[in-house]
Amino acid sequence: MDIDVLRITGLTRRYGQVIANDGISLRVRAGEVVGLLGHNGAGKTTVVSQVVGLLKPGAGDIRVGGTDAVQAPAAARRHVALQPQAQTPIDGLTPRSAIEIAGRLRGLSVRDARAAAIDLAEELDIGPWLDRRALPEGSGLSGGIRRLTGFAMAVAAPTPLLILDEPTNDIDASRRRLLWDAVRRRGDLGSGVLLVTHNVAEAERIVDELVVLDRGRLVADGSPARLRGTQDSDLRLELQLPPDGADPSESDPHLPVLRRVRTGRRILLTVAAQDAAAAVSWATAQHADDRVEGFSLAPATLEDAYLALTAQPEPRDEIHLDTTSTHRETTDA
Ligand SMILES: Nc1ncnc2c1ncn2[C@@H]1O[C@H](COP(=O)(O)OP(=O)(O)OP(=O)(O)O)[C@@H](O)[C@H]1O
Known part of the structure; x- marks a missing residue:
């Protein structure tokens, strides 16, 4: 497949004197997992925030599935699911209800949302926690189970573009492997995935393309083999x-x-x-x-x-x- 679900051209964003994004261009095609790498402060989350309409670019163009995300952010957002870097707030809910609600909000029927929660619990091995309630101040569910629930909420219903901002934070090694496989599977099923991560060694296994940012600038892009150099x-x-x-x-x-x-x-x-x-x-x-x-x-x-x-x-x-x-x-x- 060669259809762009995300095309960013010349994206520039400042915070005062700081140039957080400096003329960044990248694309994500349907069926492709693109890793967005960079040290802390490189500008990754600033890119994501502009794609989902939380920030306005200073300059540049963002197209999500052909829709101009700068001019029509609400229309563009309908094509995107985001797992943000911060923990998804689920206090008071069980993972099952959180996943079902996310699926319903994305247009699934009650029956399909229920089935999605069961399937995702199995895929991510969170079945034993599915009906345990998340309580305030991080009790009830561990950080890792909350993070996996956030991922499951993002993918409960398929979207053309899936954006994951550091999805493996807090997750133990064995479930991290399941999560990487689940990310790859979303690409194989036809979504374009933009994956923000610090975990280069693990991401290498599942990405098709990589984009490396350094202090706001794109310093390299291409397949893992090409970047390995x-x-x-x-x-x-x-x-x-x-x-x-x-x-x-x-x-x-x-x-x-x-x-x-x-x-x-x-x-x-x-x-x-x-x-x-x-x-x-x-x-x-x-x-x-x-x-x-x-x-x-x-x-x-x-x-x-x-x-x-x-x-x-x-x-x-x-x-x-x-x-x-x-x-x-x-x-x-
Ligand atoms: N709200 C803000 N106000 C001022 N400066 C900001 C703001 N948000 C980000 N920045 C600055 O913009 C630059 C890019 O930040 P950004 O959060 O996009 O980086 P990042 O690559 O996502 O980092 P991390 O991996 O730590 O999440 C950094 O220098 C950061 O300090």
């Missing part, structure tokens, strides 16, 4: 430095590094598969000389590329980026 066989050599340790790979010409990212005492080096043995013996020597506290070698991931793309020397001066290639040009991510 490395070959499938490339490896990540991760070094753990001692406190105040210098990165020993920076000054060593014998280690062929394709990409280097530093986050605090952690150094992520991308190396080619044919250099695996050399990388391990180099790291073993560094360990023996106490220049590194530990190291590991594993397949390169999208997270390495994402950290490189969004490295922020100021004010997060603990992150340093060096993409110098010593023996092979890397694709620009």
Whole structure:
């Protein structure tokens, strides 16, 4: 399918002196899951708020299923379901009643809304809590069950565009896996999904496209494979430095590094598969000389590329980026 359910062009929004969105363009097609990534404050929620008509853009165009969402936000909203970043308020309700109400508000019959609540409880493994009441101040239901209920409310009835803002917050690892599968399934069933997340490693499994924002600007977009910017066989050599340790790979010409990212005492080096043995013996020597506290070698991931793309020397001066290639040009991510 190649139908745009969301098309954003040149979106710009300021808060006083802060440019929260600076000329952002992106599209979500029917059947596609698009991940929107970026550090805290990158501008993700500002994009979402404008798509659903909670904020007016300073400049730019937003079309939801062909409807101009800036001129006609109420009409555009009929095509969208949103799970907001904040917990959906369900105090006084059970997950079952909250999901049924959401389904009814989206036009389902009583019978279909009831069936949707049962199906979603099974899909997300929240059956044991389905009839437990959410009470004020977070009691009655855990944060994770509330978050899953919020997701179930958003998807109770299918919509052309589904927007999920950090849907996995508070959720334990096993249910997070169920949730990622449920998100992917919504795409496979024909919705376009815009997925805001910090969880690059887990999102990589289910997204078709990624858009990376950094300080209000779009810094990269494309498929996970394209953004990874490395070959499938490339490896990540991760070094753990001692406190105040210098990165020993920076000054060593014998280690062929394709990409280097530093986050605090952690150094992520991308190396080619044919250099695996050399990388391990180099790291073993560094360990023996106490220049590194530990190291590991594993397949390169999208997270390495994402950290490189969004490295922020100021004010997060603990992150340093060096993409110098010593023996092979890397694709620009
Ligand atoms: N209501 C507001 N008033 C002033 N500045 C704001 C407001 N909302 C957001 N900002 C600023 O706009 C920028 C983008 O914020 P936004 O919430 O869109 O980022 P985000 O990528 O969603 O961050 P997070 O991952 O932390 O939710 C930040 O610098 C933020 O401080």
